Amino acid sequence: MLGLVSNSPGLAASDALKVAIPIGIGLASAAYLTMKAVASDGFGSDKTIPIASLREGDSTHDKEFYEDQDAFVERCQAENGDVFGVYLMNLNQIVVSGPLVREIFMNEDFNFGDSADQLTSMRSFLRPMTKAQVEFDSRIVHGLVRDNITPHLPQYTARIVLQLEKNLDIEMAKYRTTNKREDGTFLVEKPVTVLQQMVANAMATVFVGPEIAKDRHVIETFISAMADLAKLGGNGKARRHSVWKNFVRRTKHRIRSPLQNHIQILAEAATPVVLERRRLEKEAEAKGEVYERPDDIMQKMLDSFDKHHFVDLEDVCGYLLFLILASVHTTTDTSTNLMFYLAAYPQYIETLYEEQKEVLDQIQKEREALRQELLAKGEAIGDDLDPNEDRFLSAAAIKRMVHMDSFVREVFRCRAECLTLGHRARKDVTLSNGMVISKGLTAIINMKSAHQSPNQGEDVTEFRPWRFVGKPKAATKAAADFLPFGMGKHACPGRFLAIQELKTIGVLMISRYSMLEIQDPSKTKQILRSRIGTPTISGLIFTERK
Numbered sequence: 001m002l003g004l005v006s007n008s009p010g011l012a013a014s015d016a017l018k019v020a021i022p023i024g025i026g027l028a029s030a031a032y033l034t035m036k037a038v039a040s041d042g043f044g045s046d047k048t049i050p051i052a053s054l055r056e057g058d059s060t061h062d063k064e065f066y067e068d069q070d071a072f073v074e075r076c077q078a079e080n081g082d083v084f085g086v087y088l089m090n091l092n093q094i095v096v097s098g099p100l101v102r103e104i105f106m107n108e109d110f111n112f113g114d115s116a117d118q119l120t121s122m123r124s125f126l127r128p129m130t131k132a133q134v135e136f137d138s139r140i141v142h143g144l145v146r147d148n149i150t151p152h153l154p155q156y157t158a159r160i161v162l163q164l165e166k167n168l169d170i171e172m173a174k175y176r177t178t179n180k181r182e183d184g185t186f187l188v189e190k191p192v193t194v195l196q197q198m199v200a201n202a203m204a205t206v207f208v209g210p211e212i213a214k215d216r217h218v219i220e221t222f223i224s225a226m227a228d229l230a231k232l233g234g235n236g237k238a239r240r241h242s243v244w245k246n247f248v249r250r251t252k253h254r255i256r257s258p259l260q261n262h263i264q265i266l267a268e269a270a271t272p273v274v275l276e277r278r279r280l281e282k283e284a285e286a287k288g289e290v291y292e293r294p295d296d297i298m299q300k301m302l303d304s305f306d307k308h309h310f311v312d313l314e315d316v317c318g319y320l321l322f323l324i325l326a327s328v329h330t331t332t333d334t335s336t337n338l339m340f341y342l343a344a345y346p347q348y349i350e351t352l353y354e355e356q357k358e359v360l361d362q363i364q365k366e367r368e369a370l371r372q373e374l375l376a377k378g379e380a381i382g383d384d385l386d387p388n389e390d391r392f393l394s395a396a397a398i399k400r401m402v403h404m405d406s407f408v409r410e411v412f413r414c415r416a417e418c419l420t421l422g423h424r425a426r427k428d429v430t431l432s433n434g435m436v437i438s439k440g441l442t443a444i445i446n447m448k449s450a451h452q453s454p455n456q457g458e459d460v461t462e463f464r465p466w467r468f469v470g471k472p473k474a475a476t477k478a479a480a481d482f483l484p485f486g487m488g489k490h491a492c493p494g495r496f497l498a499i500q501e502l503k504t505i506g507v508l509m510i511s512r513y514s515m516l517e518i519q520d521p522s523k524t525k526q527i528l529r530s531r532i533g534t535p536t537i538s539g540l541i542f543t544e545r546k
């Protein structure tokens with residue numbers, strides 16, 4: 001298998017030629033497609049789908065939407081019902097609301113990736129991730145997460161917590177000294193940079209293992225790959241589909257996607273580690289000993305190399321980088337947002353702090369009782385009951401923190417964009433209400449109809465962090481009433497890891513800081529509703545817990 005560790009195949013000059021020819025053809029097709037889009041009404045064959053009226057003076061719905069998403073969606077739904085057309089992001093899209101939302105997620109003829117690609121040319125960016133040119137629909141990465149991470153999460157927790165804790169302390173120490181204020185508090189101008197280091201290091205130890213995760217170049221490349229992805233998503237600016245921009249991006253990516261550099265850096269760092277692992281495996285075999293396989297996703301991928309038809313180590317690194325992008329970008333962004341919610345609603349911090357103390361006290365008591373039981377029977381106390389680990393943040397302890405779980409779920413519920421998670425139709429699809437969404441159109445989800453439905457309880461427009469306490473509504477439960485992770489077969493397989501990390505980050509923060517404040521409170525509303533990938537526009541002030 002190691003023979004497959006190749007020299008990286010950076011693009012040769014001849015590849016530029018391969019791109020030059022399509023440029024001419026591409027220019028002509030771009031012009032043709034633009035004309036075509038303008039010429040047709042573009043909302044498909046079903047004329048019973050109402051089109052939302054335009055505000056006086058507007059030629060599209062963008063301005064009204066970006067001014068006040070809630071008011072826009074409310075007006076359109078009141079005027080048109082659950083399904084209506086909008087001209088948004090330079091695309092004709094069909095908004096789907098209420099119970100019909102489920103049909104979009106559950107029908108394989110709608111595709112989330114197709115829609116994301118239409119807006120961002122994401123697939124040409126990601127293409128170097130797979131040398132085998134496996135189709136994006138292959139679900140290899142879905143399976144890797146579902147089979148290797150989710151069921152074994154408790155095994156990875158100690159490593160994750162250690163990395164989160166260590167990197168939180170390292171990053172905060174920088175600000176504590178340089179940004180100390182007279183009242184003893186200190187300012188972190190860009191909290192996202194703290195969270196980036198925490199999350200990238202924690203994810204790295206699970207995906208590529210502790211040896212590679214120690215390499216600063218690797219962590220830096222993960223963080224900069226994330227920035228490249230955020231750039232593709234528009235860095236929080238108003239999204240706008242552009243045939244021309246897509247054409248230019250795809251052409252550039254075909255010459256060289258920025259992802260290629262990141263993959264090469266990872267492959268270079270991984271090569272000696274894989275060689276050493278291979279050596280140890282052979283050595284163990286020769287001695288007739290059992291080789292203790294390192295417990296990380298890279299090893300699992302190497303062990304299933306043939307099953308997944310990987311081509312070489314660089315190919316494996318491509319998939320790993322995709323997993324890093326899917327996990328680090330989303331989790332960093334959401335945990336940063338979580339910090340701002342803690343700052344905007346400081347009245348809830350003490351309840352969360354009390355909860356963690358109670359849960360850890362309880363676990364300590366239970367472990368002590370087990371130790372006493374063993375002693376009474378004259379049996380030895382194993383390492384698993386080491387008293388030094390009684391107050392460790394285990395997966396079980398994090399699970400018991402139901403207020404933190406509810407807080408995190410409420411952050412997701414309140415933050416969600418009103419219209420998002422577009423799914424493009426691969427063929428004409430008839431909904432159960434008889435309406436037909438034509439092939440090529442994007443069904444965009446009315447999240448407000450799900451997240452602010454009366455089924456969510458009282459004051460659905462308000463942030464009520466204990467809304468889900470005592471209810472069967474864990475933050476991992478992807479369903480029609482909770483859609484940040486999608487739902488159905490394609491629901492995010494990484495949500496169990498993501499939620500556990502988010503809760504841990506919340507717990508670590510409030511165990512060290514009794515108060516977080518938004519440096520510029522005038523930006524609070526904008527920050528709390530910011531779209532994923534939006535740069536944060538205010539710092540945070542931290543008060544250390546006495």
Ligand code: HEM
Nearest residue numbers: 112141142326327330331334484485486490492493494498
């Ligand atoms: C706050 C964190 C996260 C959010 C909000 C999030 C959200 C999503 C969403 C909306 C989808 C698309 C669902 C659909 O197609 O309808 C998705 C897919 C996916 N996510 Fe996540 N995700 C997060 C964290 C993670 C993590 C930590 C991992 C990896 C461990 C991960 C791995 C994936 C993969 C592999 C897919 C593709 C699934 C498929 O195509 O079947 N995500 N995620």
